[in-house]
Amino acid sequence: MSTVQTLAAAHAEVKAEIARTDTKTGLLLAFVGAVLAGSWTVAKDVHLTVPAYVVGGLGMGALVVAAGLLLRSVRPNLRGRHGFPLWATLTAEQISITLSEDRAADIAGLSRLAVAKFTGLRRAVDLTCTGGALLILAALLALGGAA
Numbered sequence: 785m786s787t788v789q790t791l792a793a794a795h796a797e798v799k800a801e802i803a804r805t806d807t808k809t810g811l812l813l814a815f816v817g818a819v820l821a822g823s824w825t826v827a828k829d830v831h832l833t834v835p836a837y838v839v840g841g842l843g844m845g846a847l848v849v850a851a852g853l854l855l856r857s858v859r860p861n862l863r864g865r866h867g868f869p870l871w872a873t874l875t876a877e878q879i880s881i882t883l884s885e886d887r888a889a890d891i892a893g894l895s896r897l898a899v900a901k902f903t904g905l906r907r908a909v910d911l912t913c914t915g916g917a918l919l920i921l922a923a924l925l926a927l928g929g930a931a
Contacts, residue, residue: 836925843918850911857904
């Protein structure tokens with residue numbers, strides 16, 4: 785495979801990874817929102833003990849922080865040097881020249897973007913698991929306190 789073909793394949797792979805990460809982020813954001821809404825709906829109608837309130841509040845807080853990380857990871861970066869903002873400032877001829885000369889730099893920039901998105905997603909998954917575990921513990925405390 786020639787260098788041009790290799791660079792084109794690497795560029796496509798990085799862009800596909802960004803798309804996969806954004807898809808996962810969107811699904812997790814919907815899940816976190818549903819868990820937050822469901823937990824709030826249940827908690828407002830149930831008499832909870834103080835420990836259940838505290839643990840449940842920590843769980844809800846973890847989920848809110850996870851949602852914030854997810855939103856931040858899909859936030860458009862309009863100041864970035866690579867991708868759409870760059871192309872929007874160039875003529876068609878300049879785009880061709882830039883792509884032929886700077887494909888490796890574009891791959892590096894997109895790769896850094898992909899890693900940042902993936903890192904935010906990973907942290908949000910960890911917080912979602914922590915928040916879910918805390919909500920389960922709060923539910924157990926509420927059930928144990930009611931008995």
